[in-house]
Amino acid sequence: MLNKTPLWKYLMVIFVIAIAALYASPNLYGEDHAIQISAGRNATVTMQTLQQVEDDLQQANIQTKSVVLDNEQILIRVADSETQLVARELLDSKMGKDYYVAMNLAPDTPKWLESLGGEPIKLGLDLRGGVHFLMEVDMNLAIAKSMEDLVGNFRTSLREEGIRYRTVRQLDEGVEVQFRDQQTLDDGLAFLKKRNPDLLFNEQDNLMLMVTMSEAKLAETRDYAVKQNITIMRNRVNQLGVAEPLIQRQGADRIVVQLPGIQDTARAKEILNATATLDFRLVDSEHDVRSALDGRVPPGSQIVNDQKGVPYLLEKKVMMSGNHIIDASSSFDENGRPQVNISVDSEGGNKMSMGTKGNIGKPMATVFIEYKPLPERDENDKPVFEKVEEIISVATIQARLGGGGFRITGLDSPQEAQNLALLLRAGALIAPIQIVEERTVGPSLGQENIDLGMQAIVWGFALVLIFMAVYYRKFGLVANFALATNLVMIVGIMSMIPGATLTLPGMAGIVLTVGMAVDANVLIFERIREEMRDGRGPQQSIHQGYDSAFSTILDANITTLIAAIILFAIGTGSIKGFSITLAIGIVTSMFTAIVVTRVIINGLWGGKRLDKLSI
Structure with a gap:
């Protein structure tokens, strides 16, 4: 008999709708005002830190919803923005400059739903609020x-x-290379030219x-500096716990950084300025550091202090820079002492192998280098930076290092090893950066955008429902039921996709799919009416209506889906946000309009003797 649906289709539709509803439900719980505390380079977050935070809040009579330590960060949830501001100011003064205390918004999703991977849709900067930075890469230092390295x-x-x-x-x-005689100059010129075809020799x-x-090499160096800085900055921001940052290139030497949900611009700056470079250099053991402090610094060496202010005499020659590090992890050596295991790329392995070949038993320093921007700018209106160096580890070279990696020993504690591994794993900037523009998007503006977007969705949805009914x-x-299911599925899928962010143009894409979703049913229902006007029975009309309209619906949606994919591939920012919701809406609307409505109609009217249809 016509229009009978097998049981497995009913179960499939129920399962899909239930899963979509489950993962869309976290969006009903809203967000809490929160303060996030994370450790800087010279600090750690422990249970003792957590107890200190709880005591400080209790003494100040600040009411909290919860205070938890998770993933080496403390998250404090409070009732409102006023309490959030008071708590942040208190903890900022109590924790000191070694900790990052930032205001944030935290999802209020139940624990059982979080255990299933349920999370609310991540909102973009235009909806959630946050900070926007435009950063400039110092190309002069990148080339230098x-x-x-040359x-x-x-x-x-x-x-x-x-x-x-x-x-x-x-x-x-x-x-500049100076040779001993003309023959060695000729040999050196031929050799270096062969190995470096992209360099100019005079x-x-x-x-x-x-x-x-x-010029080609200069362009390649500049391009690599920006791309590598983007990668490293993204790693650093993720390591420091900023959720869903947007970091992308703008122009030849600038990078856009957007941190949704971060309301504290000063702390966001500190997070970004935590990025720096690393060098591995030998300690100059042949000369006395005290003589160097008296002004007799040997050529080829320099004085660098460690974190405690203890001076060391280091060779200026860099054995390997941190941009060759692929991965780093902390562990213990065979004697139970903390160490850091480092994996490097092939070029870094060769450099470290050659640098340590004749230096076994000598101390090697890991130098943290930070470029701090100065107020003035140079004659080309480019930023000027001050180079600040600090030793974070001194270890003895036990054997020739190289190949795929090596290890750093001589660390004071397991926590120091973990911090060093974190720093190395996040990577080193190719060139320093400076913030040239900053904007704060307040949560009130984001809420206004959300309200207006929701009004557009609700009004569009309501008018379509009334018309169809x-x-x-x-x-x-x-x-109408299929249309409501379509919205639930869009929200559920957006919540499930890692990295998907809903922006204001994305909400426009949802509004558009509301109309497109019902368009398929209009085609089907009109074909059913045509079949009935031609004298066919209700069951035959339903069957022919769905079969005849399917190819038209498929063609129309596939062409729109292709356009959405192209928009996503070549678009940026808000264009991508629009294309994502549009593409998801096209797929879900086809499912709900063709499959879900067919299952419901077959369940209500299929296989029955009917004289007419309420259509």
Whole structure:
């Protein structure tokens, strides 16, 4: 008999709708005002820290919903924004500069739902509020650092090739190599040209060879600096617990950073400025650090203090920079002492192998380098940075390091090993950055956008419901149920997709799919009416109506889906937000309009003797 649906289809539809409703439900619980406390580079968050925070809040008579320690961060939930501000000011003064105390919004999802992976839709900056930064990469220092790497590469490669040279030094305009005689200059020039085809070589007087970068090499260096900084900044922000940041390139040397939900601009700056570089350098054991402190610093060495202010005399030559590190983890050595295991890329492995080959038993320092922006700018209106160096670890080289990785020992505690691993794992910036523009999007503006967007969805939804119920009667009520199911499925899928963010244009995409979702049912119902006008019975009309309209619906939706995919592929920011909700809405509307309504109609009218249809 026509229009009979097998049991498995009923179960499939019920299962899909139930799963969508389950994962859409976290959006009903809203968010709490929260304060997030995370440790800086020289601190840790422990149960003792948690107890201190609870005591400080209790003494100040600040009421909290909960105070929990999770993933090395403390999250404090409070009732309203006023309490949030008071609590943040208190904890900011109590915790000191070694901790990040930032205001945030935390989902109020029940624990049982969180255990199933249920989370509310992540809202973009235009809906949730937060901070927006435009950051500029210092390309001069990026090129200078690349030149510095060339100095080390030239020394190593010429030494391995057996070509004797006098000096290799870095100048403002490039790298200068001085040879011992004309023959070695010719050999060195031929060798370096072969290994570095993208560099320019110019012979000068006094057996000098000036090496500069070609325009193509300069462009590649600048492009790599921006791309690598974006990757490292994203890792650092994620490591520090900022949810769903947007970090993307803008122009040749600028990066846009958006942190939804972060209401404290000053703390957001600290999070971003925590990024820095790392170098591995040998301790100069042949000279006395006390003589260096008296002003007799040997050439090729410099004084660098550790975190406690203890001075060390380090060689200026960098064995390996932190941008070669792939991964790092903390563990214990065979004697139960803390250590950090480091994995590096092939180039970094070769550099570390050559650097440690003849230095077994000597101390090696891990140097943390931070570039702090100064108020003034240079003659090209570019930012000026002050270089600040600090030793975070000094360990003895136990064996020749290289290959896929090595380990750092000599650490004071397991927590220090964990902090160092975290820092190394997050990576090192190729060049320093400076914030050139900042904007704070208040939560009130975000709430206004949400309210207006919700009004558009509700009004559009209501008008479509009324039209369908009046014009198509009982069949219209079935379409209305499918339309409501479609909205639930869009919200549920958006909540399930990792990284999906709802923006204001995304809400426009949902409004658009409301009309598109019912359009398929209009086509089906009109075909059913045509079949009935041609004299076919109700069951035959239903069957022919769905079969005849299917190809038209499929063609129309596939072309729109292709457009949405293209928008997502080539668009940025708000365009991507619109295309995501549009694509999801197209898929769910086809399912609800064709499958869900067919199952319901077959369940209500299928297989029965009917004289007419309420359509």
